[in-house]
Amino acid sequence: MVDLQTIVDEIAAEMAQATERGAVASYIPDLARIDPAHFGIAVIGHDGVSYAAGDADTAFSIQSVSKVFSLTMTLGAVGDALWRRVGREPSGSAFNSIVQLETEQGIPRNPFINAGAIVMCDILLGRYEPREAIAQFLRFVRALAGDDGIVIxxxxAGGEQETGFRNVALANYMRAFGNIQHAVDKVLGIYFHQCALAMNCRQLALAGRFLMNGGRNPATCRSVVSPQRARRILSLMMTCGHYDGSGEFAFRVGLPGKSGVGGGILAIVPGIASIAVWSPGLNERGNSQLGTLALERLVQRTGWSVFEPVVLSAPEG
Amino acid sequence: MVDLQTIVDEIAAEMAQATERGAVASYIPDLARIDPAHFGIAVIGHDGVSYAAGDADTAFSIQSVSKVFSLTMTLGAVGDALWRRVGREPSGSAFNSIVQLETEQGIPRNPFINAGAIVMCDILLGRYEPREAIAQFLRFVRALAGDDGIVIxxxxAGGEQETGFRNVALANYMRAFGNIQHAVDKVLGIYFHQCALAMNCRQLALAGRFLMNGGRNPATCRSVVSPQRARRILSLMMTCGHYDGSGEFAFRVGLPGKSGVGGGILAIVPGIASIAVWSPGLNERGNSQLGTLALERLVQRTGWSVFEPVVLSAPEG
Amino acid sequence: MVDLQTIVDEIAAEMAQATERGAVASYIPDLARIDPAHFGIAVIGHDGVSYAAGDADTAFSIQSVSKVFSLTMTLGAVGDALWRRVGREPSGSAFNSIVQLETEQGIPRNPFINAGAIVMCDILLGRYEPREAIAQFLRFVRALAGDDGIVIxxxxAGGEQETGFRNVALANYMRAFGNIQHAVDKVLGIYFHQCALAMNCRQLALAGRFLMNGGRNPATCRSVVSPQRARRILSLMMTCGHYDGSGEFAFRVGLPGKSGVGGGILAIVPGIASIAVWSPGLNERGNSQLGTLALERLVQRTGWSVFEPVVLSAPEG
Amino acid sequence: MVDLQTIVDEIAAEMAQATERGAVASYIPDLARIDPAHFGIAVIGHDGVSYAAGDADTAFSIQSVSKVFSLTMTLGAVGDALWRRVGREPSGSAFNSIVQLETEQGIPRNPFINAGAIVMCDILLGRYEPREAIAQFLRFVRALAGDDGIVIxxxxAGGEQETGFRNVALANYMRAFGNIQHAVDKVLGIYFHQCALAMNCRQLALAGRFLMNGGRNPATCRSVVSPQRARRILSLMMTCGHYDGSGEFAFRVGLPGKSGVGGGILAIVPGIASIAVWSPGLNERGNSQLGTLALERLVQRTGWSVFEPVVLSAPEG
Structure with a gap:
């Protein structure tokens, strides 16, 4: 059996050769300057051993991958009351579509589209001052990753100008329906700071361990969420984690995952591995072109799809 | 450990007591007359042992559950060429919505909404005469279930009047975009006959075994589809199998599944079990109210969610 | 003062020089073959004198212009009961859009989009056999124009294949909502024959006289509709007569008008003139490019806009 | 012949008896408190004689009626360049719908929906400081009405809280598409102050005189807009002046008009009269219930519809 380090090395080498790398997101100035040649991958096994290749130690803007942590933190704060204000269905439209909010009276379809994540920020503002909400969030992600070097x-965060207007529109629109209750600039202040979290693949994979592990952080042996809640978060990553490309990601990769416009993807193999990949070029649905391809190949070579009949263990390290 | 027969018996007993049973679909005359008191469940383990309770031997109209078999048969006929005419994304709207077809130029979002299944019938008509297409389909499902007693x-099939008009509209609309190529009445003739397949839970669970088993029918040891294709069909069941309630089903049950307006659901635990449940009352998304609840409880008691960290085996029989 | 014949001659000469002539509708085979060089204009004054130029005596397919006569005939048959099944608002979308029907439960926005005209055919079928409905319609238009040479x-009618599928879709979709009550093929049989009326500009302008004249046919002195109904038909032509280009037509021309994809337009100057223009090339909204331009110039030179402060009389003949 | 004062007196008396008065707009706090019993009407003939009845001298919030003056002023500032940023078609949806902006890339359908009027405020900000833009607008309306007592x-203006959020959403959404270029709070500051103009029927009818009179203010004999532009503004009032009830208003009244949620309507009879009505209760489309009914009756009794074959003169005073 091929060992896992060999697999990730091979994949990184293949990605370095790839010619169709997608287009770097242009609407956030600081992201637009990123070199599309980057590719990184990190895998943390359930035994804690890590395998990495490429630019696995280069920090990038995790953007919407942060919504996984934001959802986890919000569920911790208010539990299932969240679902009175946010739905659980794939959106069938772009990540920043406002149409759905009009037809569904200000209730975002799920917590992984911008509108849903903005509602979660509004909920946090019911508990914390803005500055404290951001600090708590950072502290939470650092604890998940076991790394206090993670920063915003x-x-x-300050430069989200162009996309900013759409998000301001979304927030005000939901406020008109009563589904945003605090000042929009404060709500979005939290949102933009969550999205601006800078992490590398290794840190991101570490932060995802609790989802691989039934809700328990294996490093601390402390429960982050209950096993049921961990499964539910994974189900939402599976059906809604890649915007209007979620079906495609499930089809090709077969794992719950969450992407961000910075080119990062966090994917979870329940009981087996937490995986982070990063490559800044995006496909036409706004998900990392090479990140998706790398995960597709990783799953082919490891048999890690959740739809695989027998997923007994990871390849040997 | 509680044995599986006990679990299905308990669930059947609980469902018999349920008061909120949903509403029986009213738009197909012959379905509207079904007694909502029915509930059946059948589980086939990977070892071929079956566990059943309630009305597991009462035949019902599988309706859209047939789309799983139709997709399998169509992929067998034309392979990935199917995806030039049908998408792979959740629809974000009702099963019979025509809006999406207008904005997306006659390409249905996925093979599990009506429009997608109708395109698959059109594809079959490129290979078979109408009568032969229906006969082939019936033969195919009988072979999957290993039961020649299955009938249409x-x-x-003849009485789908009210919903008929919408489906005629969908088919003609796609024909205007060139995505239906044969006479609409012939295409729909196949479609209505596929939907009108009458099966009981035991037969349906048997027919689903190949999906639990990496694409191979365990009874015949013959490959129905490749392992990769089996995983892909399961991914589509997960993201699109319950219309605009697919996210909710994944959230609550955590298994790939496909529902029908007759009240049936086929759900697959990869490597472990093929499950069929039936209860005619539907929830507001058009999926079996008690069928979903029964599956939720079954998964809670067995730990069979694909998002569960360790799914090593079935409870003992 | 320049006389009216000089004006129409000048306009015809200008249109003959025009280089941007739009695109001939391609989806109806027999229309696609029409030479885009055609241009015709006919004006009938309230005194019955006619002024014509260009191809005013060449017959063309009036297509949706027929909806004016169809609306008149249907209101004669059932009166305001029509408005229970058809709305009176501009559609804000293309002439054959199906989206609006889904959100508004099968009620077309107005009688001048395809769906609305199809409902009117269904209403006629409640009174006449299909063949008789078509014959009555032809007789009605011949009487309005005072010309028994008008034919279908x-x-x-037989060749409306491509657009046919969309119209079949629309009709079946409305039937699913109960807003079509007869067999779709019979309903559409009437619809396609209405659209296939062949008339030249002179005949079309003659047929429109009753609308210029408070509902009374000046040739027969017989009332076709009441004065109030004539005004209401004109108001619908103003707000809905050019599909999703109705606002633009009102802005540029300032007259109630109805266009067809054959390139014809009927426009009415209340109390003053009935005007028909024809040029087969269409603009991007599906309305005659040169027909609109010709009307714009005619109104500029005559002061005939209904928004003109003083519209005392026609220029001298 | 009945004289015009008698007609307006009769109508005011009939409206006082009306029982179905619609519902006062509730989303602007200061409007919600208005007594629905109010009704006022004022008619200014082309000879300058005025006829009024009911609460014709009670000031109300003209709200969206101000968009007529805003359009006039903006066209004066930038001419037809406006049409690169705002369309000219009826919207087919509610006055504050955001859906259309998504499908049409941030270009509002017409200048009379909120989004269109907000773009016009952005254009004014390219010429004036915010305070000066508001002052200029007030000066402009005062000059049209010949009344310096008109105030904001x-x-x-300050209290538009609830609807405020939607308008903030619309403005930010258009800014994301580049169709708003200045700070949203400044743009909306102008918008809210325009809407908050307080005028009575007599003042409003006076301010509308230039539109009855080919663009010239009859009191000053000065041209406000060209005759062509006056006709075009009237055409937009006809096709777009009553939101998604514009077709209905044209059908019933047959005049170009513009309504506001304060219950006011300005209607113009070209060459003959400028009319203002006010009654705070709104119909389900957001237009004044009794204002519309009063205009319908006025037109019936005067024959003033633009679709009337002979509109030679006003009834005698």
């Missing part, structure tokens, strides 16, 4: 890139 | 209820 | 082009 | 109700 305030330049990115 | 021609009264149901 | 059965080749065009 | 700053309490209403």
């Amino acid at each position: 890139d305030h330049k990115v | 209820d021609h009264k149901v | 082009d059965h080749k065009v | 109700d700053h309490k209403v």
Whole structure:
């Protein structure tokens, strides 16, 4: 059996050769300057052993991958009351579509589209001052990853100008329906800072371990969420984690995952591995072109799809 | 450990007591007359042992559950060429919505909404005469289930009047975009007959075994589809199998499944079990109210969610 | 003062020089073959004098212009009961859009989009056998124009293949909502024959006289509709007569008008003139490019806009 | 012949008896408190004689009626360049719908929906400081009405909280498409102050005189807009002046008009009269219930519809 380090090395080598790398997101100035040649991958096995290749130690803007942590933190704060204000269905439209909010009276379809994540920020504002909400969030992600070196890139947070207007529109639109209750600039202040979290693949994979592990952080042996809640978060990543490309990602990769416009993807193999990949070029649905391809190949070579009949263990390290 | 027969018996007993049973679909005359008190469940383990309770031997109209078999048969006929004419994304709207077809130029979002299944019938018509297409389909399902007693209820097929008009509209609309190529009445003739397949839970669970088993029918040891194709069909069941309630089903049950307006659901635990449940009352999304609840409880008691970290084996029989 | 014949001659000469002539509708085979060089204009004054130029005596397929006569005939048959099944608002979308029907439960926005005209055919079928409905319609238009030479082009009626599928879709979709009550093929049989009416500009302008004249046919002195109904038909032509280009037509021309994809337009100057223009090339909204331009110039030179402060009389003949 | 004062007196008396008065707009706090019993009407003939009845001298919030003056002023500032940023078609949806902006890339359908009027405020900001833009607008309307007593109700402007969020959403959404270029709070500051203009029927009818009179203010004999532009503004009032009830208003009244949620309507009879009505209760489309009914009766009794064959003169005063 081929060992896992060999597999990730091979994949990184293949990705370095790839010619169709997608297009770097252009609407956030600081992201637009990223070199599309980057590719990184990190895999943390359930035994804690890690396998990495490429630019696995280069930090990038995790953007919407942060919504996984935001959802986890919000469910911790208010539990299933969240679902009175946010739905659980795939959106069938782009990540920043406002149409659905009009037909569904200000209730976002799921927590992984922008509107849903913005509602979660509004919920946090019911508990914390804005500055404290951001600090709590950072502390939470650092604890998940076991790494206090993780920081928020305030330049990115401050510079979300173009996409900013759409998000301001979404927030005000939901406020008109009563589904945003605090001042929009404060709500979005939290949202933009969550999205501006800078992490590398290794840190991101570490932060995802609790989802591989039934809700328990294996490093601390502390429960982050209940096993049922971990499964439910994974189900939402599976059906809604890649915007209007979620069906395609499930079809090709077969794992719950969450992408961000910075080119990162967090994918979870329940009981087996937490995986982070990063490549800044995006496909036409706004998901990392090479990140998706790398995960597709990883799953082919490991048999890690959740739809695989027998997923007994990871390849040997 | 509680044995599986006990679990299905308990669930059947609980469902018999349920008061909120949903509403029986009213738009197909022969379905509207079904007694909502029915509930059946059948589980086939990977070892071939079956566990059943309630009305597991009462035949019902499988309706859209047939789309799983139709997809399998169509992929067998034309392979990935199917995806030039049908998408792979959740629809974000009702099963018979025509809006999406207008904005997406006659390409249905996925093979499990009506429009997608109708395109698959059109593809079959490129290979078979109408009568032969229906006969082939019936033969195919009989072989999957290993049961030649399975029949099409021609009264149901003939009586799809009210919903008929919408489906005629969908088919003609796609024909205007060139995505239906044969006479609409012939295409729909096949479609209505596929939907009118009458099966009981035991037969339906048997027919689903190949999906639990990496594409191979365990009874015949013959490959129905490749392992990759089996995983892909399961991914589509997960993201699109319950219309605009697919996210909710994944959230609550955590298994790939396909529902029909007759009240049946086929759900697959990869490597472990093929499950069929039936209860005619539907929830507001058009999926079996008690069928979903029964599956939710079954998964809670067995730990069979694909998002569960360790799914090593079935409870003992 | 320049006389009216000089004006129409000048306009015809200008149109002959025009280089941007739009695109001939391609989806009806017999229309696609029409030479885009055609241009015709006919004006009938309230005194019955006619002024014509260009191809005013060449017959063309009036297509949706027929909806004016169909609306008149249907209101004569059932009166305001029509408005229970058809709305009176501009559609805000293309002439054959099906989206609006889904959100508004099968009620077309107005009688001048295809869906609305199809409902009117269904209403006629409640009174006449199909063949008789078509014959009555032809007799009605012949009487309005005072010309028994007007015929239906059965080749065009029979050949509406491509657009046919969309119209079949629309009709079946409305039938699913109960807003079509007769067999769709019979309903559409009437619809296609109405659209296939072949008339030249002179005949069309004659047929429109009753609308210029408060509902009374000036040739027969017989009332076709009441003065109030004539005004209401004109108001619908103003707000809905050019599909999703109705606002633009009102802005540029300032007259109630109805266009067809054959390139014809009927426009009415209340109390003053009935005007028909024809040029087969269409603009991007599906309305005659040169027909609109010709009307715009005619109104500029005559001061005939209904929004003109003083519209005392026609220029001298 | 009945004289015009008698007609308006009769109508005011009939409206006082009306029982179905619609519902007062509730989303602007200061409007919600208005007594629905109010009804006022004022008619200014082309000879300058005025006829009024009911609460014709009670000021109300003209809200969206102000968009007529805003359009006039903006066209004066930038001419037809406006049409690169705003369309000219009826919207087919509610006055504050955001859906259309998504499908049409941030270009509002017409200048009379909120989004269109907000773009016009953005254009004014390219010429004036915010305070000056508001002052210029007030000066402009005062000059049209010949009444320096017209004021902006700053309490209403300040209090547009609930609807405010939707308008903030619309403005930010268009800014994301580049169709708003200045700070949203400044743009909306102008918008809310325009809407908060307090005028009575007599003042409003006076302000509309230039539209009855080919663009020239009859009191000053100065041209406000060219005759062509006056006709075009009237055409937009006809096709788009009553939101998604414009077709209905044209059908019933047959005049170009513009309504506001304060219950006011300005209607113009070209060459003959400028009319203002006010009654705060709104119908389900958001237009004044009794205002519309009063205009319908006025037109019936005067024959003033633009679709009337002979509109030679006003009834005698």
